[in-house]
Amino acid sequence: EPEVTQTPSHQVTQMGQEVILRCVPISNHLYFYWYRQILGQKVEFLVSFYNNEISEKSEIFDDQFSVERPDGSNFTLKIRSTKLEDSAMYFCASSESPSGRLHFGPGTRLTVL
């Protein structure tokens, strides 16, 4: 069964540095998402992306965040200037349609020091 993949599995960075988290969604999916889970907290929606543009974003997704689909397979989340509170598991997800049945990747653990 096809899977969503994410790299790296763990990223450690210094506060103020830029990070790019990478995802390869399932190939025939058209809707892409980023979610995050701060340790011990709930999974939170960040952004959805369809047809090469952002469909919806949460209040968490401020100007420090951006997403891109640079080619036909990758979907990236960039955080321009990381803060301590950005430390979390970041999950990429994709779906064939906006049905809510998302396929999640294994996550990237981001640690900001």
Add this chain to the structure above:
Amino acid sequence: DQQVKQNSPSLSVQEGRISILNCDYTNSMFDYFLWYKKYPAEGPTFLISISSIKDKNEDGRFTVFLNKSAKHLSLHIVPSQPGDSAVYFCAATNYGGSQGNLIFGKGTKLSVKP
């Protein structure tokens, strides 16, 4: 503002018995509800869903019940197996109005003991 609440952080059940996981929501605009299962070091995996026009959906050992008037849903696992031990997240969305923006609860950690 917790729109989706899972008030039990953990649940322990004996193998073969029924597991009942509960979820409450506050937003009456939600029209589609889902349960996801999550193992450590993995992303959430879709388990079962229910539309607001139904009150029950069954898939093998898993049944989801929806009580719209009480804004409550529950996931029943019968019989429970040790492999079911995981964190279970309830999620909700306004299917008609969102592009897959799921609102998750905090999760309930289920432990099924052999």
